[in-house]
Amino acid sequence: xxxxxxxxxxxxxxxxxxLEARIADGEWKPGDRLxxxxxxxxxxEVSRTVVRxxxxxxxxxxLIVKRKGKGSFVARPKIHESLIHKLTGFHQxxxxxxxxxxxQVLHHAVEPAKPKVARHLGLExxxxxxxxxxxxxxxxxxxxxVRTFLPYALCPGLADVDLSEHSLYAVLEDRFGLVLSHxxxxxxxxxxxxxxxxxxxxDRGAPLIYLESVTYLQDGTPIEYYQALHRGDRSRFExxxxxxxxADEARILVGKDEIVMPGSNGVRDPFT
Numbered sequence: 001x002x003x004x005x006x007x008x009x010x011x012x013x014x015x016x017x018x019l020e021a022r023i024a025d026g027e028w029k030p031g032d033r034l035x036x037x038x039x040x041x042x043x044x045e046v047s048r049t050v051v052r053x054x055x056x057x058x059x060x061x062x063l064i065v066k067r068k069g070k071g072s073f074v075a076r077p078k079i080h081e082s083l084i085h086k087l088t089g090f091h092q093x094x095x096x097x098x099x100x101x102x103x104q105v106l107h108h109a110v111e112p113a114k115p116k117v118a119r120h121l122g123l124e125x126x127x128x129x130x131x132x133x134x135x136x137x138x139x140x141x142x143x144x145x146v147r148t149f150l151p152y153a154l155c156p157g158l159a160d161v162d163l164s165e166h167s168l169y170a171v172l173e174d175r176f177g178l179v180l181s182h183x184x185x186x187x188x189x190x191x192x193x194x195x196x197x198x199x200x201x202x203d204r205g206a207p208l209i210y211l212e213s214v215t216y217l218q219d220g221t222p223i224e225y226y227q228a229l230h231r232g233d234r235s236r237f238e239x240x241x242x243x244x245x246x247a248d249e250a251r252i253l254v255g256k257d258e259i260v261m262p263g264s265n266g267v268r269d270p271f272t
Contacts, residue, residue, distance in 0.1 A: 003044050011046050012053040018044065019054065023063060023074055030076040034064065062233065076234070102140070103164045106199075107133040110152050110159065117149045120214050120225040128152035132163065135199055142200045143235065146228035154178060154223060178223055183215040189232070200231055207232030 001018040003011055019040075022028050035043065040051045055072055058064045064072045112126040121129065130150045136143055148168065150158065155176045163171070172178040190210045197204040208229045215224040 003046055005045070011050045012057065015040075015044055015046060015050060015054040016057050019058065020063065028074045030074050032074045033070070034072045034074070036071060065233075102137040104135040104137070105132070105162075105164045106135055107131060107147075108159075108163065113149070117225055121149060121151055121222045123151060130155075130158055132168075134163065141234070142231075144228055144230040145196060145199055146226055148224060148226040150224050151222075154221075172223065179218050180215055180223065181218040183213055183224075185211055185213040187211055190229070192229075196229055200229070202231060202233070209235055 001021060003014050003018070005011075007014065019034070028034065034040070034055075037048055037051045037055070040046075040054075041048055044051075055064065055066070059066055059072070062075055065075050066072050109131055110128050111131045113121065113123050113129040115125045117123075117129060118125045118127060121127075123129070129152055130148070132148045132150075134146050134148070136146065150172075155172060155178065157176065158171065161171055161175070169180060173180065188210050190208050192200065192202055192204055192206045192208050194204050196208065197206060200208075209232055211226075211228040211230065213224070213226050213228070214222055215226075217223050
């Protein structure tokens with residue numbers, strides 16, 4: 001595909017489409033180095049300004065990554081996750097997608113619940129809770145860092161479980177008979193601090209996707225509160241959307257509270 005210099009379509013858009021097509025067709029595979037800026041200028045007969053704008057657009061879309069002094073490389077495909085709209089754990093979600101997840105437990109202790117944790121779990125501050133921090137890998141690459149809090153009284157035997165070898169949700173259901181029913185999850189964009197960057201193998205200040213979640217049992221008892229950081233360069237979340245008629249109201253039960261979802265009158269944010 002060549003640049004049509006007579007077309008009203010800007011050169012950088014034409015060039016971007018041409019380069020993206022070469023990636024989509026498999027000519028350039030993940031990890032491959034793109035031709036230099038000078039070579040692209042010569043091949044497509046455009047200025048270096050056009051090439052640089054094109055590469056910037058592709059980098060912003062996550063299609064390529066730039067390495068200082070080395071050039072631009074085709075980015076690896078992001079890992080699709082469905083943790084926003086499905087009550088599944090990371091381990092189960094990755095296994096269902098054909099990946100091999102690995103967990104490194106960084107911290108696993110019983111501690112007094114701090115006020116924020118206690119509020120989300122419906123406990124009094126100071127009540128014993130499990131504080132578990134795990135670094136999760138997919139195909140030997142660190143993908144997310146998650147801190148989980150659970151009421152000690154509901155699963156005291158969890159202290160003896162090696163969570164590097166077992167799915168937390170499977171352990172709660174199979175060993176302790178705790179049936180996870182529903183939950184609330186919020187998502188926002190944040191940046192990595194020094195510790196997070198070191199653990200996840202990224203630069204300080206790199207984009208992260210932050211998930212905050214409360215999971216409930218069938219009777220409405222909070223069983224889990226977690227805070228998860230997912231690498232923005234390697235994670236892509238999928239959601240399912242439902243269009244409601246204006247007069248419709250979608251309601252879900254969280255504990256004893258009925259939450260009216262967006263599109264009806266009033267929404268209560270469970271994380272405020």
